[in-house]
Amino acid sequence: MPISAGRSAASPTRSWRTTRGVALAHRIAAEINSIEGSEVPVGSLDITLYRDDLRLRPARALVPTMIPPGGIDDKTVILVDDVLYSGRTVRAALDALNDVGRPAAVQLAVLVDRGHRQLPIRPDYVGKNLPTSLAEQVRVEVAEVDGSDQVTILGEER
């Protein structure tokens, strides 16, 4: 059951807070469904309240958390996110999952792994490894949210 780790931090503007991970999770679930012919439940997780940098910014608004009916106990949960960077979002998502139930296993799928991990976390499934410098930003757009699918590396701001 893919569950997306909601990234509610990325930027202060409203539109970027809509979670691309959720859209990706729905697509992966649809692929699995078409291959296996079974219905994979999809949920979403807002990890704002589990972040380790809450005290570094003003309090943020929350986005909905949707746990699939039937819960996550004894199931294999695949966390889906668009970009894997420091690993802190995943750490927070693991804590959040832990409070929701006890999955049989948790795996991590990301569209882009851009490196620069700050925690001992590694993905199980990677769309593309994208070596970047710390000064760069990786921006993922998905058709469901942005109207088109693309990944952009934004260079250093001068």
Add this chain to the structure above:
Amino acid sequence: MKHLLSAADLSRDDAILVLDTAAELAAVTDRSVKKLPTLRGRTVVNLFFEDSTRTRISFEVAAKRLSADVINFAAKGSSVSKGESLKDTALTLEAMGADAVVIRHGSSGAPHRLATAGWIGGSVVNAGDGTHEHPTQALLDAFTMRRHLRDGAGDLDGLRVAIVGDILHSRVARSNVLLLRTLGAHVTLVAPPTLMPYGVESWPCDVSYDIDRVLPGVDAVMMLRVQAERMHAAYFPSTLEYSRLYGLDARRMGLLPPHAIVMHPGPMNRGMEISADVADSSRAVMVEQVANGVSVRMAVLYLLLGGMKEEI
């Protein structure tokens, strides 16, 4: 926002942010682990100079669900009964490292004094001051109305609400009038003339002395307790007369439109402002108001304490 002292401090967007946050936090109550790590290491002091059941426990549960440490301070049994002033009590709490003080006080304006006198550096939340305000009660009432009458989203534009009873002594009424107005609702206050506050005609609401004429046109009716402990004069001839003229009984409930809900901030005087059969009817949402109070207070504590500390 650093403090929550008055419902008037909240803009429409602020109020909706609190209600939306509360709606998300309400889901925590349904989980097996009813706890979030958000306020770990923060200290919330419940500073209660007046008796309270609901509000104090509600703030305590809300703070604990967010993993804050909670200290309950009741004036009874503390050094206040030895004559300690509000200032010295506040300085003591500050020395012990309180990040937020939730204060209830019999004097109107005490939370404002606490927030602005420079005695403490933390946030101040008004949990009811004298006959002035009780903003978290207004927020939970708005949250309850929004859930029942507006599908749990947006504002309360066009909603019609009657607040009936002891308006004069009611901080709940004042906060509700201000907040409901901000959210676009239309409020009618109903009470005997002796229990209307001085200057009520300048409040952003209508005033009526006839409950039977008001009830058929409202979406929600909020009954208020007759606050005998604050009454030092005769405001009405007898409790029986009050309950006949202004109490909500089964006949009067029948005047309400079918979708309308009955609210009461508690504590109720059954048989006085509300009859027992109305209080126990399916249209009464008092128990839900209490549950919503926890979610709303979690939202307030999160929004005040969850982010970085504001300077000043």
